[in-house]
Amino acid sequence: MQPIKFIHMADTHLGNQQYNLPERKRDFNKAFNWVLNKSITEEVDFILLAGDVFNSNNSEPETIAAIYQMISEFKNNSMQNLKREIPIIAIEGNHDKSNISTKRSWLQFLAELELIILLSPKTNNKEEYTIFKFVPYSENKKNPGMIRIKDTCIYGIPSYGAMTKTYFPDIYNALPDSSDTFNILMMHFGINGQVINKLGFEMSEDLKLLHKKVNYLALGHFHKKYALPKNKEWVFNPGSLEVTDAREIWENYPRGIFLVEVHDKENPNIRHIPWVKGKSESPDEIPNRFFADITIDIGKNDSSSFKEALSYILESLKIILEKKGTAHLKKNDLELPIVLLTLNGTISYSRLEVNINKLKERIKEKYDVLDVRVFSGSVKSEIDGIVVDISSEKSLEEIEKDVFLQLIEQHPDYEPHKNDIIQLMLDLKSSILDPKKNFDQLRNQIKLWWRSHISLPQGELNKN
Ligand SMILES: [Mn+2]
Structure with missing residues (x-):
């Protein structure tokens, strides 16, 4: 086969104004731009962007403007330096998806501007998706499901959330048997057991079967790097480009991008380029916020x-x-x-x-x-x-609930009514803050609650 070289990244979460700091939004852009420049110096054939490109489909204009500018400059730079463009091939992750009110995603918009190639299979739009066709980019530039670059075929499926795993057999059937090409499938989901407390899919038989037709499963979703299975890796998740959660620091996640070179399709050469705290002089470390x-x-x-x-x-x-x-x-x-x-x-x-x-x-x-x-x-x-x-x-509300819960738990008798009492306490609190309510009204509120929740002889309450 003709040798190829590509970068696989995911979870760039552009537009993430973490901790409400404008600098953080810029940090995410910087990390993304670093990878674009890296792909020029490495002279790659293409870039894979396996979902969660944006932090949200409600991205602000300045986020869209920044990505527009970064990719346009990148196209110019690659034309100047390599005399060719490097295609950026993307899928939608759960964070990129449009919702019912917006209908269109920002990634679709970028694809219309021909800044990226967005892959999605043709589906029948009945109650449940059945993935039935990957339309080649050469036939339909507007809605492709696959693209061939040299001897490599790249297929892409957007995130369908928890439903994604039910489509593995459909995906398998829709993929052609092409043993003469290097076949990449891009998807957006996590594998169970890779990240503590994060639910993903099992390495099921349905998923493993895909390996008969797929040489490289390019994943995104979990923000931690992993490659599976350990003895013969074909499932790859690069991890996020920047810190999206304190947990990633505490648990010291390996994260970054994969730089892949394929000469022999049975033995691709796969290198992980990791993130690093603060700036770096090394061309093989992605600078992140310290x-x-x-x-x-x-x-x-x-x-x-x-x-x-x-x-x-x-x-x-x-x-x-x-x-x-x-x-x-x-x-x-x-x-x-x-x-x-x-x-x-x-x-x-x-x-x-x-x-x-x-x-x-x-x-x-x-x-x-x-x-x-x-x-x-x-x-x-x-x-x-x-x-x-x-x-x-x-939040203040969560702290209040915690306090009320602990107060109630000190009295075992109240335990069966725990949640109702918390609600009463919250209601009372807002009544106290309401200047229109007087003491008698508050007392009545408690009485009413008591009668409807706990049957006690009437006299008991009237004494007080
Ligand atoms: Mn993500």
Whole structure:
């Protein structure tokens, strides 16, 4: 076969303004642009983009403008440097899908502008999809299901969510028997067991059967790199290009892109190019935002108040953050860190004293960081009967529900009515805040609730 070389990436999540920071949106663009430039220096034949190109189909104009500009420049650069264009071949991931109200996805729009080639098989639009045809790009440039480049055939299926796995037999039947070509199938789903707490599909017999017709299954969806099965890999997932979730840092996910060279279709040469924290001089590392993962035990210093703990935290951070010497950095520099600060330990004062916002403020005043995220869910107090998880990731409503739940759980008698009581407490809270309601009305509200939920002799309540 004619040798080919390609890049396989996925989950670029463009437009992701993580933590509400405009810089983060730019970081995602930077990582994407890095891969486009890399594909020129590597002189690849094509790029695979296996879904979740955008973080959302509700992308803002500036996200669309940025991708338009990046791909246009990339096309010009490849024409200049290689005298040819490098096709970008994509499928829709779950994040790219249009919804009923929008009908059209941004990826479809980019395909209409001929910036990318979007693959999707022709389906009968009855109740359930039956995938029946991969229309070649050479026959229909508007709605192709496959494209042939040299001796390589690339087929693409968009994400159909949980239904996707039911189509494996249909996909198998629709794929031609072409043993003389190198066959790539692009899909968007995860495989069970690869990422903790993330549900995917099993390596079922239906899925394994695809290997009879597919040499390289190019996946996206899970943000972690993996290649399966271990003894003879043919299923590949590159992982996301940037950090989309703190968990990816805590669990140290390998992520990046695959650079694949095929001379002998039974033995493709597959290299993973990984991400790296901050900038890098190496052409074989994808620069990402620097995340500083720091854990501090605030029970360890015997502080008797949060004020004391605060100085201890700031002092502990000094050693870690000042060593980095980030003072000269601008917000756009990838070296300027986002601090993921996990607090744990047992404190001698109330958890209600732990003021996360003040802590964040003080850290930002004192150190050069892009942002601070504080996770304090596992801090315990010696004096609190109730443990309040005041981590920044919880909404006020969730915290309230937690508190109410714990109050109720202290009284076993209330247990059977737990959820109803929480609802009553939430209702009462909003009644108290309503200036139009007076005390009698509140008392009646409780009485009514009591009568409809718990049958007690009438006299009991009227006493109070
Ligand atoms: Mn994704």
